Amino acid sequence: MKKDILKQLKNNFIIYTENNKKTLNLKNSIKNIKKLYLNKKNFFIIIKKFEKDPNKIISKTIKFSKLFGKPLSQNKHGQKFVLVKPNTKLLKKKLKNKNIKLRYHQTNIGGAIHSDGPQLYSPPKYVIMACLNQAKQGGDSIIVSTNKIYRYLKKNNKKILNVLKDRFYFERRGFRFSNNNIFKKAIFENSYNNFRFRYLREYIEAGHNIKKSALSPKIINAMNTLDELLNKKKFQTKYRLNEGDIIILNNDYLAHGRSGFKLNNKGPQRSLLRIWIR
């Protein structure tokens, strides 16, 4: 199967790393993509115009993703290929009823920079997203180097870094784990050269709430500082994915988010296919 999909792919793609544009030959180079781009330096690549035909983008991305590792379930239903798109029906209802709760990926709001799958013992190593439809306005992808933030804190604010290396309760939302819906994990882990950033503030707040363990002012302050850093331009790369583009990012080293976007009046809403790989 590996040969099949590689045959289907054109020889060369334009890929984008942080500031440069390169041509990449994908044949025989999955190992190289990991080695040269995903496991060091910028920790992500964007492949422009991966597939132009809208009817083929989903199946082609799924096939391609399997070359990088094993797709993981992303929820209690065992879904491995998830559409990230606003739920317009619920969004409309929410205008009238503020009590309706939506998950981030069902909305059109921006911000909340996070890592994916922080509620899993082993979060996905790579996150692959394919753009099926883009919004007319907004919806830029934001990629943040948490590795750079770690080094920045180590140099300038060790106290905050030490708080973030403590373990916090995370609500293990979206999954059904028998009597194990909360666990304790650090935001920054860096041992034996294994670096991992694990963060989705809402899940930490919910975890502490459920455990009735109030977050101390020291912890709140540390998370506020972290959120400020995650929103600083110098740690960020912004990129607007267009239909047919894909992004592959290393979820241990990078956090991500998006800018808010306008709902499309006509036609389909912004939607991305998301795959978690380990």
Ligand SMILES: [Fe+2]
């Ligand atoms: Fe995400």
